[in-house]
Amino acid sequence: MEKNTLMRTEHISRILNTESLPVTLVKDASVNIKPHEFIAIKGPSGSGKSSLLYLLGLLDRPTTGKIFIDEIDITDFSEKKMSEIRLEQMGFVFQFHFLLPEFTSLENVMLPMQRLGRLKESEIKIRACEKLEKLGLADHIHKLPSQLSGGQRQRVAVARALANNPRMIFADEPTGNLDTESSQVVQDILKNLAHDDGCAVVAVTHDPEFAKKCDRIITIIDGRIIT
């Protein structure tokens, strides 16, 4: 157990009770995540990559096993506490951009900060603009998601994930739906976030090129971590 571990899991499993048979999504997975790490989760379709990511992102609860953040056991924290941790310490990027369609790029990025409510409205606006500009979206601040290209939307989603300066970013196939060029851009952004800004970035991917850029690859087959 290293001292600077940000998050770690101890033998977590997730069993889904379906109508016919219980399905094991993740089996006995132990993962360590450190700051500055850029980690890829790789594996065939249906192997449980996304399920593991949701468990790490506290969007789902393990059936057995424990999850620690800063060596504090948070496995049995209330839903409310989990929400607070997600809000303050985590950011999410999904394959399909998942931006709120009624809100402009700027408003989408402002939302997590407004929810956290630590900054004044004017400060939130400035910070959201900065994030968008940093991701090369200065000209698209006031556009609705429907007016943006796929790559642009995904960058807005990244900007939103970064809104509250999270310690961990979880990305579920962030480039799965993008053309090669946009995909490169998003990959570089995520890599820089880890290496320059000290975030821990965990990304589920199919793309071997993407995986190559990562510091560490977790391969998962049938819910089990192989490497």
Added chain:
Amino acid sequence: MRLVVYIALKHLLARKRQSLVSLMGIILGVAFFIAISSIMQGSEQDFIKRLVDNTPHISISDEYRTPRIQPVEKLYPDSMVSVSNVKPLTETRGIRGYEKILSNLKSIDGVLASSVLLGQGIISYAGQEKSLTFNGMIPEEIDSVSTIRKYMIDGRLDNLYGNPDGIIIGNNLAKELSLKLNNTITVVSTSGNIKRFKIVGIFRTGRGNYDTTQTFANLKSIQTLLNRPNRINSIIIKMEKSGDALELAKELEKKIGYKTESWQEKSEDIMNALLVRNIIMYSVVSAVLIVAAFGIYNVISTVVMEKHRDIAIMKSMGFQSEDIRLIFLVQGFLLGIAGNVMGIPLGSLLIYGISQVKLKPPGGTDIVNLPVSWGWEQFAIAAAFAMCASILAAYLPARKGAQLMPVDVLRGGS
């Protein structure tokens, strides 16, 4: 909270047409609720006002509610006593010690009382006979306890002052017997006395039976006619606060023993009918608002269903279940508020429009405006009902939205 309202507004504005349709439901619901309850309340108040104005608030008669206790029953209170063939004593009926009762009554603030001798008689005129009720009253006191002056259509009430031969009759009787002002009539009392009266006034209240049978004359003349000098058999009371009549009547009866009836007691059947009418009315207008609430339920359910992905993303972002629930509840709240803000003026406009309608009641001769009520209670009830219906309609889909697990949506969506 500001953020929640902001998101709720965005959701509603993104579906302008749907929101507008459900809003229209609430607006119309509130407006109709207000308008209908205003007519119902107005007509009820008008009706009760007429009832209260035109009947004594309390009348004391020379009867007892329960027959007097026989001496033998007093002697053996715990035994079973059977007394048969009791024949009441022949006595001159009337309220005993009425002067004292009257002076006591007059000393109470806001109470006006006057003595009346009521009696029956027959008028025969041009070969026709009609039965009459004589109201023997002190002319100077009539105004304080009766509104008959308002209904005079010919002659004057003042003509009774100091005029022992004057009588005031209803216009139905006048019509039936072709009588006119200053005609002389001959009446026979039930005791057989005959007296001639000169018609000094004719009234019309609009109540057919009343206008046929009731007559007003000097107390002294009626006492003579009925052969009951210095007797009265009724005291009628008007109060400033007619609502207190029930209480006072009970208190008086306890004190003096004579049957004392308040207007509420006398009109109990009518009051019951009004209650039933109100229940029916509120059920119907509530139904309008309930239908409107289904509209809201529909819109917010649709929003929640369409927003599964958004709810999932907001939750993953760190929004809590309560936030999500609140977002959709606020939508219902906003629709309710907007419905009220527009429905209340529309309802007021409807009331105003209705109050301008002039109509001739069947059988009546006067053209009257429809009576409406501007009481704040009906506005408050409509507003509160609309708010509750809107919030309740939003609550169910809001709860469903709040329960949504982000991971279920993400698994299906990505």
